[in-house]
Amino acid sequence: MKIFNVLILLLFVVFLQAQNTTVQIALLKYRGGGDWYANPTSLPNLIKFCNKEMGTSINPEPVTVDVGSSDIFNYSFIHMTGHGNVIFSAQEASNLRTYLTSGGFLHIDDNYGLNEFARREMKKVFPELDFVELPFTHPIYKQKYSFDKGLPKIHEHDNKAPQGFGLVYQGTLVCFYSYETDLGDGWEDEAVHNDPPEKRMAALKMGANLIMYVFDRQ
Secondary structure (H helix, E strand, C coil): CHHHHHHHHHHHHHHHHHHHCCECCEEEECECCCCCCCCCCHHHHHHHHHHHHCCCCECCCCEEEECCCHHHHHCCEEEEEECCCCECCHHHHHHHHHHHHCCCEEEEEECCCCHHHHHHHHHHHCCCCCCEECCCCCHHHECCCECCCCCCCCCCCCCCCCEEEEEEECCEEEEEEEECCCHHHHHCCHHHHCCCHHHHHHHHHHHHHHHHHHHHCC
């Protein structure tokens, strides 16, 4: 009987913990042939870092959401990555626009080769907006971790400095685009890219800043 009571108590504790972990972040699935599924360990590692270092209660398992699905509205932070082509239909572009203008946030991370396609398709979402480079003084670089020189350089692509661009809708940053840095690679398991610890830590800290920036504005 005592063992039964202990088991019931343990199950109740697990249930309470599950109830407290209500926030999830999502990976954006898109058409066009690009590998939207790249870096499979990146988001779980970023979540683990945020929960440990910032005390967040993000569900340890990110979800995958189609750009045209109504499920997109269940998540305040959505991550997009890949190396190749992206195609948004008119319906998908409209759905993403509604999501972003209703309080959602999109982080696009160029995993190399995504740049021209991401920019082209986001122009369908916001024809009236252009990506603007954010100053190093922007709050996104000044959350728990300070990045006085903007984005950290994680991986070398074309011998260019990393840049952080944004789409600003009616005064609100709705999309952050990290270019020539490859944050997602830095979030991945150490064995995947053999990045030195300081590179991985810089990537995780910048990712944590993105999460904090979005969560603090809710």
